[in-house]
Amino acid sequence: MARGTGKGAATLFEAAGLADTAPRPLADRLRPQTLDEVIGQDHLLGEGLLGRMVGAGRLTSVIFWGPPGTGKTTVARLLAEVTDLHFEQLSAIQSGVADLRKVFDAAKAKREAGRGTLLFIDEIHRFNRSQQDAFLPHMEDGTIVLVGATTENPSFELNSALLSRASVLTFKRLDEAALEALIQRAEAHEGRKLPLDDEARATLISMADGDGRGLINLVEDVFLSVPPGSKTVVDPEGLGRLVQRRAPIYDKGQDGHYNLISALHKSVRGSDPDAALYWLARMFAGGEDPLYIARRLVRMAVEDIGMADPAALLQANAAKDAYDFLGSPEGELALAQATVYLATAPKSNAAYMAFKASARVAQESGSLLPPKHILNAPTKLMEQEGYGEGYTYDHNEAEGFSGQDYFPEQMERQHFYAPTDRGYEAEVRAWLERWAEIRAKRAGEA
Template identity: 85%
Template sequence: MKKGAATLFDAAGLSDQAPRPLADRLRPKTLDEVIGQDHLLGDGMLGRMVRAGRLGSVVFWGPPGTGKTTVARLLAEVTDLHFEQLSAIQSGVADLRKVFDQAKARREEGRGTLLFIDEIHRFNRSQQDAFLPHMEDGTIVLVGATTENPSFELNSALLSRAGVLTFKRLDDTALESLLERAEAHEGRKLPLTDDARSALIGMADGDGRGLINLAEDVFLSQGPDAKPLDREALATLVQRRAPLYDKGQDGHYNLISALHKSVRGSDPDAALYWLARMLAGGEDPLYIARRLVRMAVEDIGLADPAALLQANAAKDVYDFLGSPEGELALAQATVYLASAPKSNAAYMAFNAAMRVAKEGGSLLPPKHILNAPTTLMKQEGYGRDYAYDHNEKEAFSGQNYFPEGMERQRFYTPTGRGFERDIKERLDRWAEIRAKKGAGR
């Protein structure tokens, strides 16, 4: 009988004889066999916990197929904790209560419980709160796994009691090691050309489990004497998977951030790459178009007023043509914005004006710029001494337009880049005239 087996089926060793996916058969048996997470194991935090013989509650944050479940199971083994696994997608309060009761009984017998919760971010606030007393009194050691940013998805109370450990996406070297492990297990090389092998690793997109599943498809479809598949034949066989990208979660925000910052950083090549990544991942092109419009007004502004026209035109073109032709307009706008001179002067000026408007209260405009449609208003001085700018030299009067009692403000400071060079010259000239007339305050 196997110690710590979850079921009688497992305890009898019958599960070893049942058909299992290759990824399950290759699951590491020890922490030393885990690939790609050396920063956590060995001299990392988990390695130190294991050597100390005391495991604290943690949250594993990282993309799929990076070993989160495997590491949790192995941690339970090396610390002699009972391993209990639940999925937040399939479990509710009743399931949690049952696990807690069993863990309490187990604790009374002198054995602790490692409770592994997959997709822990799927639990709501009250469900997450249910863990707290059992973590505090030592009934369970909680190991949660999530692909989403814990800062946004998990309660602060839970995070204060559990460290967050980041699992890294597996790089090409780690994925190659997994392929070699699969080949050793199968006793033969994958029937792939070197180019196709590189393509297979690329298809996995950093997902170790996904890579082994793809390799298993190749092994099952190609006999020992099969001719090596090239890149095109491989793509046809396994049906190339879309890049990892969740439009509603971290992938969505990470990629649009990368696109926006590439445009702001005036790198059209990087911007095109992130645009292509988003489109390949199934992002709504009109969402991208809206963000391009925002980039035009936030990061380019009056340094190139045509940037806003380009961004709006790209949105209209996509509305008119649809996909895939309309996507070229998005690409053109992306290149234009990334290549344009940059200025956030108008953006910063508006923010500053909003702060002063909120802090200043309900100050009235100066009377000389108010219309006086009634006799009473004329008697009150409305419109008195107003200077009509078109009648002034250089069409500039230099009169005051700020509320009475407010010092003159300077919100907008053009950068001197692009079209703002001309704007800066005009504003400097008007400031000079205003100073000479003594109208500035």
């Protein structure tokens, strides 16, 4: 269990005055000391919900949702200070029910002594359902104010009971202006400019990928690599030698995975090959399984393109086979080519919607038999029962079309497939319209 860091909670190390002289990472030294110093979350502070809570002097339980390095832990600590709550921190990765009980018991004792407790749970989505339920009575009776932090979508990862008792506040990925402000803060603290040219400075900001803590760590690496007083000015190539580029934030089993595949799918559906290629490249950079991407491309071909361009399915399957044959990185080009083909193909979900409609009717209609005239009669008994009687062989008819009814006799004719006028499907539509005319004519003659 993490040590409480509220007022009066100093360790012997701190009491001896050694904490200030001990080596500390730059990110820790630059940690904001007041809420006003927090960068990039103005929508929550000031006039935002947290700002209004602080102004009213009453803090309620909240869930902080956002990417790493956006200030969730720092804001929680500062909220405890400005509301005079004892700060207690646990990590859901390292803690269990026993740790929670200790915190709850200590919080009850503090409450009886007249002081509340802000319990900060990092990675709260890592707690299972029963562990999350353990918070509920203590939130309701005011023993704790819960502040949970998560990088995952709370709607999917947290109990509805917990969410009903806490407000979800979204922390935003830090933009370029916020990251530039952090660099300037680091420069002021170090008393010197970062030894980078303008292009390298922009590259450094890009490397941070919206993570403020990650940016400060990169800045510290640069400062340590170029001693004070040096006339060296580092360009982007030199920066690449000094610091390690951060891997893109991408968890293949969590939100990053689903967000990016959704972005790729919708870019293809929206006929934007440039955006589709960008999201495809992001997934490759994040280490996504290329065969998973290939399967999704096949799905796009049948769901969003369908009969408007039947060759789309062939292209998607061919790309999958090419990747299987070539492997990485050469096979990735085949997936990129398929992505461009799908994005630029005419779109239709008519077959997809037709199948969904037919599945619904099939479910509702039960076990109706096919009409007897389209059933084979391999035995004398079946022939006597009328199987196959009246069947017309379409190839012997004018235009190769008989216009017979193939639905169950107890069911009226259904219309599921409504082709668009895009791509190959426009031709299909013309054929269906012609066949409908023939069918209506022959029905009238009958």
